[in-house]
Amino acid sequence: MLRWLPEDVSTYGHEIDSLFYLIYYITAATFVLVTVLMIWFLIKYREQPGRRAVYNHGNTTLEIIWTVIPAAILIVLSFMSVNTWAKIKRNIPASDFEIQVTAKQFNWDVVYPGADGKFGTPDDVKFDNDLHVPMNKVVRVHLMSSDVIHSFFIPNLRFKQDAVPGRTILTWFEAKKAGRYELPCAELCGFGHSGMKGWLNVYTPEDYQKWAAEKLAPKPQ
Amino acid sequence: MSESAAAHGAHGHHPKPSFISHYLFSLDHKMIGRQFLFVGLLMLMIGGILAMLVRWQLAWPESPVPGLGFISEPYIYPGPNGGGIIPPQTYNALFTMHATIMIFFVVMPIMVGTFGNFLIPLMIGAGDMAFPKLNMLSFWVGAISGIVMLSSFFVPGGPAAGGWTGYATLSAKTQYTGVEWGQHLWIIALMLNGVSSLMGAINYITTVVNMRAPGMGYFRMPLTVWSLFITAILLLLALPVLTAALAMLLFDRMAGTSFFLPEGGGEPLLWQHMFWFFGHPEVYILVLPAMGITSDLLSTFSRKPIFGYHAMAFSMIAIAFLSWIVWGHHMFISGMNPLLGTAFMMTTMVIAVPSAIKVFNWLGTLWGGSIRLTVPMLFALGFVSNFLIGGLSGIFMASTPVDIFIHDTYFIVAHFHYVVAGIIFALFAAVYYWFPKMFYRQMNQPLGKIHFVLTYIFFNGAFFPMHFLGVGGHMRRIYNPLQYEFITPMHDWNVFITWSALILGASQIFFLINFFWSLFAGKKAERNPWQANTLEWSAPTPPPHGNFEVTPTVYRGAYEYSSPEVQEDWLPQDKDLGSRAAAKAH
Numbered sequence: 001m002l003r004w005l006p007e008d009v010s011t012y013g014h015e016i017d018s019l020f021y022l023i024y025y026i027t028a029a030t031f032v033l034v035t036v037l038m039i040w041f042l043i044k045y046r047e048q049p050g051r052r053a054v055y056n057h058g059n060t061t062l063e064i065i066w067t068v069i070p071a072a073i074l075i076v077l078s079f080m081s082v083n084t085w086a087k088i089k090r091n092i093p094a095s096d097f098e099i100q101v102t103a104k105q106f107n108w109d110v111v112y113p114g115a116d117g118k119f120g121t122p123d124d125v126k127f128d129n130d131l132h133v134p135m136n137k138v139v140r141v142h143l144m145s146s147d148v149i150h151s152f153f154i155p156n157l158r159f160k161q162d163a164v165p166g167r168t169i170l171t172w173f174e175a176k177k178a179g180r181y182e183l184p185c186a187e188l189c190g191f192g193h194s195g196m197k198g199w200l201n202v203y204t205p206e207d208y209q210k211w212a213a214e215k216l217a218p219k220p221q
Numbered sequence: 222m223s224e225s226a227a228a229h230g231a232h233g234h235h236p237k238p239s240f241i242s243h244y245l246f247s248l249d250h251k252m253i254g255r256q257f258l259f260v261g262l263l264m265l266m267i268g269g270i271l272a273m274l275v276r277w278q279l280a281w282p283e284s285p286v287p288g289l290g291f292i293s294e295p296y297i298y299p300g301p302n303g304g305g306i307i308p309p310q311t312y313n314a315l316f317t318m319h320a321t322i323m324i325f326f327v328v329m330p331i332m333v334g335t336f337g338n339f340l341i342p343l344m345i346g347a348g349d350m351a352f353p354k355l356n357m358l359s360f361w362v363g364a365i366s367g368i369v370m371l372s373s374f375f376v377p378g379g380p381a382a383g384g385w386t387g388y389a390t391l392s393a394k395t396q397y398t399g400v401e402w403g404q405h406l407w408i409i410a411l412m413l414n415g416v417s418s419l420m421g422a423i424n425y426i427t428t429v430v431n432m433r434a435p436g437m438g439y440f441r442m443p444l445t446v447w448s449l450f451i452t453a454i455l456l457l458l459a460l461p462v463l464t465a466a467l468a469m470l471l472f473d474r475m476a477g478t479s480f481f482l483p484e485g486g487g488e489p490l491l492w493q494h495m496f497w498f499f500g501h502p503e504v505y506i507l508v509l510p511a512m513g514i515t516s517d518l519l520s521t522f523s524r525k526p527i528f529g530y531h532a533m534a535f536s537m538i539a540i541a542f543l544s545w546i547v548w549g550h551h552m553f554i555s556g557m558n559p560l561l562g563t564a565f566m567m568t569t570m571v572i573a574v575p576s577a578i579k580v581f582n583w584l585g586t587l588w589g590g591s592i593r594l595t596v597p598m599l600f601a602l603g604f605v606s607n608f609l610i611g612g613l614s615g616i617f618m619a620s621t622p623v624d625i626f627i628h629d630t631y632f633i634v635a636h637f638h639y640v641v642a643g644i645i646f647a648l649f650a651a652v653y654y655w656f657p658k659m660f661y662r663q664m665n666q667p668l669g670k671i672h673f674v675l676t677y678i679f680f681n682g683a684f685f686p687m688h689f690l691g692v693g694g695h696m697r698r699i700y701n702p703l704q705y706e707f708i709t710p711m712h713d714w715n716v717f718i719t720w721s722a723l724i725l726g727a728s729q730i731f732f733l734i735n736f737f738w739s740l741f742a743g744k745k746a747e748r749n750p751w752q753a754n755t756l757e758w759s760a761p762t763p764p765p766h767g768n769f770e771v772t773p774t775v776y777r778g779a780y781e782y783s784s785p786e787v788q789e790d791w792l793p794q795d796k797d798l799g800s801r802a803a804a805k806a807h
Binding site for chain 1: 310391397398487488530554555559573577582584585588602609620630689692693707
């Protein structure tokens with residue numbers, strides 16, 4: 001089943017994927033165990049003439065066992081999840097690479113701060129639906145929406161964050177591999193929701209310098 | 222505790238009711254239960270057809286649906302040979318209304334309305350519900366809410382298209398969806414539906430607390446009654462929150478307020494908090510009755526006491542309690558403080574424990590039984606199998622980091638269909654099982670088995686591959702998956718799912734034929750055809766107004782199957798062994 005996972009090109013994606021695999025193995029084993037027992041019981045204990053069902057109301061030891069074991073597994077899973085979650089969503093690393101993305105029906109408006117490093121100044125550079133970033137660089141995204149809730153989703157980065165009108169959400173990613181990755185909206189946002197997508201372009205540092213020199217350089221007034 | 226029940230049993234003569242008072246404005250809980258059933262089954266067909274249209278579009282995007290060309294533009298665009306092409310706006314309305322109808326107008330009226338009404342008084346040995354007039358009112362307000370909801374298909378702009386979750390701000394302003402009255406009516410219908418459910422809930426709780434027959438202590442109640450009792454408490458506490466949120470949404474839309482609109486100082490996430498504070502208990506409102514019914518059926522057809530009765534009752538209470546503190550797991554990536562996400566992950570992991578206890582106890586019930594694979598038993602086992610998958614897949618999204626990736630993908634769609642659409646198995650189990658007491662005839666068993674096998678295979682064919690799509694990142698609620706390069710390679714699965722869904726829908730014809738044929742021409746049912754212990758089978762068939770010839774006295778729990786005290790392998794709750802033993806001695 002997990003062979004359908006898109007290729008992971010982010011720095012933290014492998015942590016998500018390994019949790020995914022771990023839960024997959026645990027649940028698959030539980031599924032097989034319960035299903036095999038169920039089918040075995042259905043065959044072994046099918047109604048047969050002359051045999052009476054066991055008169056039994058339960059077993060406290062068994063109840064305790066099958067309460068404690070799942071509880072222990074789930075608590076361990078929780079604690080394993082806490083650090084990865086904190087790393088991705090709570091502890092946003094510092095970086096000098098910041099962009100602003102504003103979602104609107106049905107586009108991603110991307111803003112680079114320009115030479116002064118500040119948003120909302122005349123040297124801002126705007127793109128429709130296209131993000132350009134260097135690899136191996138923490139990218140801080142200031143995510144906003146100007147109308148309804150959208151969701152900024154990059155499957156190859158295991159990255160998703162809703163954009164909520166009325167607030168700016170600071171989030172981040174770091175890509176490890178150059179390439180062009182699809183950036184769909186993952187939250188229903190109206191009749192044009194399907195097809196609202198952009199592209200994340202990840203460059204090698206050299207290629208990024210070239211791109212930035214061409215597209216981000218201050219325009220002559 | 223049971224004086225009113227006793228008084229009711231002694232009523233005796235009733236004047237012969239007219240058609241209208243018997244079939245339309247009946248005060249009899251059994252007739253009200255049947256009314257909910259017929260309305261629910263009709264809505265199931267409508268909700269099912271909407272799902273088929275959604276599936277058609279996903280497998281063969283923008284190709285004409287046969288026979289749909291009669292609907293005018295802009296709702297459907299004409300295609301060749303009378304076909305019709307579904308545009309994006311209509312597609313959004315289709316899945317919105319599919320979910321709304323299935324949740325509020327199929328599962329709730331049937332699992333809670335029908336079986337709550339029909340079974341609670343019969344199973345606790347009462348003559349009727351505590352408030353028969355309130356009961357009738359609950360049905361009719363529910364029916365009106367259904368009419369309002371269906372009428373939204375016919376207003377300009379079409380029905381609501383903001384998803385069944387109606388997230389603000391999309392749902393809060395007409396300009397965002399282009400739907401004006403459709404969304405208004407959606408809100409109004411759900412408010413009415415909430416009032417209907419609230420009246421039912423008060424009635425169920427009062428009946429269970431006050432009207433149990435002599436000897437029917439709380440811990441002698443069948444788990445079906447326990448589940449409906451707990452469900453009623455959840456309904457009572459959860460629905461007002463939804464109704465309040467809906468009222469605020471309606472004010473935002475019609476009165477210019479800004480509860481959920483940031484430009485007026487409102488907060489879009491407030492809607493999500495209120496919606497899911499209702500919405501997560503709602504999931505258990507839907508699934509708890511299915512669990513209770515499944516427990517009773519597994520015990521009856523294994524001819525064996527339910528394994529761990531107290532563990533089963535307390536795990537339902539635990540689920541109900543925990544369901545109030547897990548709502549945030551729907552909002553991990555909503556922009557809510559991520560620290561809160563950690564807290565909600567913990568509570569969500571905890572709620573998996575009582576669910577696991579239930580599955581293991583069902584297994585324990587089968588162990589050592591003498592299992593009769595009747596049609597209701599097959600469907601009950603089908604429910605267990607689906608709930609197992611739905612419960613296990615829930616663990617993935619409980620883990621916050623994994624949820625970052627699978628949130629809003631088909632993995633979620635697969636998960637909640639295994640849980641919520643899986644309830645249809647318990648629903649069918651219950652209809653096949655109680656049909657003899659509801660309609661005095663037996664349903665056909667071979668036809669029922671064909672119905673089970675086809676439903677089970679194609680249910681899994683339709684929903685299991687959705688996990689693969691979700692793992693691949695396929696978003697939910699998209700109109701055309703072929704617009705995305707990373708989804709296109711998985712498209713064969715979409716086609717496979719649609720074929721499975723179409724055959725799943727077509728297989729229901731076996732149920733319809735069986736149901737209506739048996740209604741008029743089925744084999745006449747005896748009083749206790751399944752040799753079951755619970756009180757409804759001690760009542761005559763058909764049960765008269767007031768249900769019992771004499772108010773039953775309860776001597777034991779509901780699960781004394783294969784008891785060494787008697788020769789036969791069942792021992793009804795109201796069977797007085799003391800006097801029989803005494804009579805033998807003389």
